[in-house]
Amino acid sequence: MKFQADKDAIVIGAGLTGSLLSMYLAQEGLNVSIFELRPDLRKVDLPAGRSINMALSHRGISALQKVGLFEQIKKDLIPMKGRCIHLKGQDSLHQAYGVDKDHVIYSISRGLLNKILLEASEKFPNIEKKFQYRCQWMNYETNMLFVEDLDHGREHSFHPNTVLATDGAFSAIRKSMIRQTRFSFSQQYIEYGYKEITIPAQNGAHVLDPHALHIWPREQYMLIALPNVDGSFTCTLFLPYKGEHSFQKLNTVEDCKVFFDQEFPDLQEYAYDMAQQYVDHPIGDLLTLSSHPWNISGQSMLLGDAAHCMLPFFGQGMNAAFEDCVLLHKELEKHDFDFSKAYSEFWPQRKKDTDAISKMALDNFSEMRSRVRNPDFHKRKAIEHHLERIYPELYQSLYSKVSFSLQPYHKILDQELHQTMLIDQILEKNIDCSSPSTQLESMLRNIRKS
Ligand SMILES: Cc1cc2nc3c(=O)[nH]c(=O)nc-3n(C[C@H](O)[C@H](O)[C@H](O)COP(=O)(O)OP(=O)(O)OC[C@H]3O[C@@H](n4cnc5c(N)ncnc54)[C@H](O)[C@@H]3O)c2cc1C
Numbered sequence: 001m002k003f004q005a006d007k008d009a010i011v012i013g014a015g016l017t018g019s020l021l022s023m024y025l026a027q028e029g030l031n032v033s034i035f036e037l038r039p040d041l042r043k044v045d046l047p048a049g050r051s052i053n054m055a056l057s058h059r060g061i062s063a064l065q066k067v068g069l070f071e072q073i074k075k076d077l078i079p080m081k082g083r084c085i086h087l088k089g090q091d092s093l094h095q096a097y098g099v100d101k102d103h104v105i106y107s108i109s110r111g112l113l114n115k116i117l118l119e120a121s122e123k124f125p126n127i128e129k130k131f132q133y134r135c136q137w138m139n140y141e142t143n144m145l146f147v148e149d150l151d152h153g154r155e156h157s158f159h160p161n162t163v164l165a166t167d168g169a170f171s172a173i174r175k176s177m178i179r180q181t182r183f184s185f186s187q188q189y190i191e192y193g194y195k196e197i198t199i200p201a202q203n204g205a206h207v208l209d210p211h212a213l214h215i216w217p218r219e220q221y222m223l224i225a226l227p228n229v230d231g232s233f234t235c236t237l238f239l240p241y242k243g244e245h246s247f248q249k250l251n252t253v254e255d256c257k258v259f260f261d262q263e264f265p266d267l268q269e270y271a272y273d274m275a276q277q278y279v280d281h282p283i284g285d286l287l288t289l290s291s292h293p294w295n296i297s298g299q300s301m302l303l304g305d306a307a308h309c310m311l312p313f314f315g316q317g318m319n320a321a322f323e324d325c326v327l328l329h330k331e332l333e334k335h336d337f338d339f340s341k342a343y344s345e346f347w348p349q350r351k352k353d354t355d356a357i358s359k360m361a362l363d364n365f366s367e368m369r370s371r372v373r374n375p376d377f378h379k380r381k382a383i384e385h386h387l388e389r390i391y392p393e394l395y396q397s398l399y400s401k402v403s404f405s406l407q408p409y410h411k412i413l414d415q416e417l418h419q420t421m422l423i424d425q426i427l428e429k430n431i432d433c434s435s436p437s438t439q440l441e442s443m444l445r446n447i448r449k450s
Helices: 016-026 058-066 070-076 110-123 172-178 253-263 265-280 317-334 339-369 375-390 398-404 409-428 438-449
Strands: 009-012 032-036 053-056 078-080 082-085 093-096 105-109 127-131 133-139 144-149 154-158 163-165 184-199 212-217 222-227 233-240 284-292 300-302
Touching: 009 016, 016 032, 016 058, 016 110, 016 127, 016 163, 016 317, 032 133, 053 110, 053 317, 058 070, 058 317, 070 110, 078 222, 093 375, 105 110, 110 127, 133 172, 163 172, 172 300, 184 265, 184 339, 212 339, 222 339, 253 265, 284 339, 300 339, 317 339, 339 398, 339 409, 375 409, 375 438, 398 409, 409 438
Parallel strands: 009 032, 009 163, 032 127, 082 212, 163 300
Antiparallel strands: 053 105, 078 105, 082 093, 133 144, 144 154, 184 233, 184 284, 212 222, 222 233
């Protein structure tokens, strides 16, 4: 065993957060050891149905740029300019994400992004990665970390300088932290789960617009599809566990084929294959979790999903986790790598933001599966687009602020009530927003003051 007890930092989990975080630490000259439960992703195939796609937006991009990685991954990204909404029996509806040409989000497979991050970390000789090592627990009284080498069935213990837990929603370190006094933790599953389904390329080309995030909103459930560079789409079907169209009811290929035929008529051609994949693929659960605090002195710190797993409906879990890395790094620099001070100052502020985006992610679920079907929703979006175009310095929609800015999430949520009331007033008074007016400008200035 090569790992030394006096390594500067131990990172648990080489997922998206852990791989990126290790580079932020290593570029400061820290020696970093990573323990990852799974085999090296670069050497094995992902199991079928586990290939979700990520929407990468400004916060994630900015974090990747800081370690010089964004340019490197550009060729693997597909820009998505807006939503394409597929209503039953109607033409599909395109809705741009923003008014600026740069207001695009990017599609990339989670597995591929993780591989790229792992590969990029190779250029740091001070990062050492151990795969198929399972973190078991941490004893805070003796400051001992216990890790199992799954290949050889051996247990190792360390006396770490600090442990950064990026081991996801079911974090082993968080389980040990829960045993400490005054550690609060909550997790809420929603009544929905998801399955991954692929729509293949046709002669190497995409069968739907490749520059959109496709949504089939069906009120009680929904299907979404994100493009891949090879011409395929990765779809995610979000279904309730119980009810008319649910995981409980849909079990056989035949039933699923009828369901896909009827509910997604524009995908009829793929219905049989989709039904087969549906039956073969596992159900993923969806949950929000919250921890308080995120650290135990300088001994350990939670980051990414381990600290704040959220629902995927704003496409921000990874983006927020990447932003965690940037902000924690800043705090560490500020405190000259005094881990205890930096951790204690970092998380209370950051938690306000991750609580806010977790709430917005939950709210966005009903927007995606239901509200987008409502004509009133499109009127409101049209007004927002006018305002963003005419008064870019006075108005930015919630979506733009979350996805195309670095404004703290909690501030965005605080302002949202005022912005909603403004659109209500514009609709009530039937104010023309297609061109500038003193009335509009003064209303916008008033909400900026509030
Ligand atoms: C359906 C779905 C769609 C999503 N879409 C988006 C999106 O569009 N945009 C976005 O920003 N986010 C999205 N997310 C959220 C995003 O996937 C997560 O926020 C992100 O993966 C969190 O990364 P992480 O590294 O913190 O955790 P994880 O990705 O869970 O990685 C944790 C790592 O730790 C390892 N590990 C676990 N336990 C141990 C242990 N005991 N010892 C050692 N290693 C361990 C795991 O093997 C894993 O490699 C989506 C999530 C879902 C479920």
